[in-house]
Amino acid sequence: MLNRILGIVKKELLLEIRQKHTFYGILLYIASTIFVIYLSLSETPETTIWNTFFWIIQLFVCVNAIAKSFLQESKGRMLYYYTIASPIEFITAKLIFNVIIMWVMSMISLLLFFVFLGNPTTNSILFLVIVFIGGSGISLVFTLMSAIAAKAQQNAALVAIMGFPIILPQLMLLMKLSKVAFAEVFKNGAVIQLVGLSLLMNVLVVVLAMILFPFLWKE
Amino acid sequence: MNKSWWKILSFLLLIYTIIAGFLCNVPRLPILNETIRNLYFHVCMWFGMMILFGVSFYYSIKYLRTFQFKYDIYAHCFASVGSFMGILGYLTGFLWVNVTWITDQSQSIGSVLKEPKLIGAAIALLIYGAYFVLRDSFTDMDKRARTSAVYNIFAFAMLFPSIWIIPRIVGSLHPGAPGSDSGNPALDRKDLDASMRMVFYPAVIGWTLLGVWISTLKIRLSLLKDKIDSNE
Amino acid sequence: MNKLLLMTMFLLFSVVVFAQQKVEMADTLRSNGKIYTVVAVCLTILIGLFLYVFLIDKKINRIEKEIGDKK
Secondary structure (H helix, E strand, O other), X not given: OHHHHHHHHHHHHHHHHHOHHHHHHHHHHHHHHHHHHHHHOOXXXXXXXXXXXXXXXXXXHHHHHHHHHHXXXXXXXXXXXXXXXXXXXXXXXXXXXXXXXXXXXXXXXXXXXXXXXXXXXXXXXXXXXXXXXXXXXXXXXXXXXXXXXXXXXXXXXXXXXXXXXXXXXXXXXXXXXXXXXXXXXXXXXXXXXXXXXXXXXXXHHHHHHHHHHHHHHOO | OHHHHHHHHHHHHHHHHHHHHHHOOOOOOOOOHHHHHHHHOHHHHHHHXXXXXXXXXXXXXXXXXXXXXXXXXHHHHHHHHHHHHHHHHHHHXXXXXXXXXXXXXXXXXXXXXXXXXXXXXXXXXXXHHHHHHHHHOOOOHHHHHHHHHHHHHHHHHHHHHHHHHHHHHOOOOOOOOOOOOOOOOOOOOOOOOHHHHHHXXXXXXXXXXXXXXXXXXXXHHHHHHHHHHHHO | OHHHHHHXXXXXXXXXHHHHHHOOOOHHHHHOOXXXXXXXXXXXXXXXXXXXXXXXXXHHHXXXXXXXXXX
């Protein structure tokens, strides 16, 4: 089972590398949005604004990068997956793959943020860890949303409509949490609690995806 | 007639709510004054909404277990009446906020809207808004039922941790919420004394049952429409 | 000891009394009985609402029977 999951992940990655245009598309999307922010702000933004911008960009990058993960699949390819894997294996592979993609995207956008908008963090490593946790959380939710939206006809907008209210609390949590990296003092143990909460949310999403995806799978 | 005992119960409870709600003694609290009686009406809308959403969630699970089409209709109707109650809760909330939370000029409605319970309520309403949009985007009945049931279950399951998390991030104006740094002029759980409880709990049950009644009417109408469609 | 207890009791009591005097409620509305008008209005609306829902309920019942007979 593990082998098959890894196989699908590997195949997806290969596909992603081979059809470079989608990857570059997202890359360009990140770059241009950050550039627009850079141009519209006359000076380097203060930490709160930097933080807010960063997470909102993450959200939109995720919607654009992950939303297509199911929408793009042709009927033929789905049929192929159907024959080689069980739904749980398939969704696991998809989740892993999307988390990896999101991590790459987050790294790139973080780098661009540092270049264009300065680095207001006092503890960059810590911030990086938070970005990884947050990125995985956002991508997990949107993977499932994408799977649902793929069943509907008018889909891309639907992903955002369905996903935003669900991701909102997590996003607030992440914005709050990342203030740690901006040298804001937290109550004792509050950081651990916040990290634990966002990890728990991720686990919850994964479990729900495992339970619910098989119902979307059969056709 | 036996089956409709709860409709009569709802009727009696609501009559009791109005009589006792207006005439019984309530704690005398500053700023709230008589508006504390809104508890019997405004807060019940939220309780009713959450209970109806819960019922909708239950039927979505039931649908995925049995794939009987009627459960999809059940889930849809309960969700829509729940949203309706939520909207009523919002509207009444606006009225109440104007006299209690927005007491001095500097506080705008915008600052109040960041209040955790309001965020939670907004999320719930947005989720169910998305649920209805999702339903509308299908033409195939079976696919629609299945997909929207999946979304309903996922969204509802995510709603609870959200409602639990948000107050820990944003300070609350609502009374008795964890992390609320007091100084807010609303009522506390402690203030909800015995005489108010005597009215409040029946009121919640009464309003919820009314919501359920309206939902069942909607369900029966949809089922009838379905029958007629299939006969033709 | 006793004195202290009395003192605190007195203090607490006075606070309660103070709080009660300070908060303005619609006591006039209650004392002259006009509150009953409000209750009556609300009750009329509620009863009307329930009657309406009840009638819809009955109507659906009838239609359900009609369609059931046809089948």
